[in-house]
Amino acid sequence: MTYSYAPAVLAATLGLAFAASAQAQERVPPAPHCMDAVGVQEVEQASPRSIALRAASGQAYRIDFSEDCPGVRSATTLKLDAPAGWACGRPSERVVVDGRSCAVSAVTPVEDRDYASVARESDRLLTATLPALTISERKEVRRGFGGSPSYCFAIRNVRSWSSDQQGLLVETNPRRNGGNRYYRVDLGSHCRQLDRTPEVSFTSGMQNGLICGNPGDRIVAAEFEQGDLRRDELAPLPQYTRQSCTIQAVYPASSQASN
Structure with a gap:
């Protein structure tokens, strides 16, 4: 049957x-x-x-x-x-x-x-x-499977980040990202800047505040402030920490990967 x-x-x-x-x-x-x-x-x-x-x-x-x-x-x-x-x-x-x-x-x-x-x-x-539509009244409800933006996270909801050999692991607010707390971020190449920066920021290529691996999505490493001893240690690479790294893919990380 x-x-x-x-x-x-x-x-x-x-x-x-x-x-x-x-x-x-x-x-x-x-x-x-x-x-x-x-x-x-x-x-x-x-x-x-x-x-x-x-x-x-x-x-x-x-x-x-x-x-x-x-x-x-x-x-x-x-x-x-x-x-x-x-x-x-x-x-x-x-x-x-x-x-x-x-x-x-x-x-x-x-x-x-x-x-x-x-x-x-x-x-x-x-x-x-999809054509441009003006919806005045909802008459139909989709029945069946649905799509989901679970392969993206909102920049404003990022709580923390850490880097490893696989790339980047980002923690977000699960209530704001479809129940997903951790996201794996694959980079275009090994981003050495992440080992040398006090903090990072994200840039959305679509200018919509979402990081999905779309063209132009990048992670930007910040410089150490003047007077920070760690800045002196990086003197041979004064501009390296100002570079950004290309983001290729974003997807929810498994519970094992987030531990």
């Missing part, structure tokens, strides 16, 4: 009895690469042949289609049909976009960095294709 999963209307689609049963029993995937279709949080699309999703567990996945399936982000109704609620890339699986069926050919777990890349491109494409 095939169930149709739409997270926003899960109770209405499956019934309260099934929802209670699913919570009471531990769900075991039929294969390690399979995605739990119950409680999908986000969906992004940068190519008509695939979409990227974030499962309720926080793991990101890519779903490939047998043929082009455009318009996922702009759809009013979006559903994932998968046997027993597991998407594994089997012939019986499909994504239904406003009543249009798209056959699934593969399901693959992906890294957060790859998901962030798809999310950025998905957002750019959606912004570029």
Whole structure:
């Protein structure tokens, strides 16, 4: 039997009895690469042949289609049909976009960095294709998966930062960033300035106060003040601390990475 999963209307689609049963029993995937279709949080699309999703567990996945399936982000109704609620890339699986069926050919777990890349491109494409609208009354409510700016953080909400071999780890206010407390920031190259600066600031390439890895997003290292002994130690590199570093990607960091 095939169930149709739409997270926003899960109770209405499956019934309260099934929802209670699913919570009471531990769900075991039929294969390690399979995605739990119950409680999908986000969906992004940068190519008509695939979409990227974030499962309720926080793991990101890519779903490939047998043929082009455009318009996922702009759809009013979006559903994932998968046997027993597991998407594994089997012939019986499909994504239904406003009543249009798209056959699934593969399901693959992906890294957060790859998901962030798809999310950025998905957002750019959606912004570029949406017509200018004047909304006087909201008549429709989107039913199904939704997009999310979880690959960005607001500059004003940054609490602290630290650098390591992987790049930069930024702590934000989780109440202001979709529940995400830590973000991993990938830089264009090793930013040696971060080892030599008392503080940093962020510059948004889009001039919207958000850091997403968009073109022009940068981190700027501040200089030590006059009289600070550490400034004298950096005398051979007087201008190095004034340089900035390019930000390539931003994505929520796992709890392990933030510890």
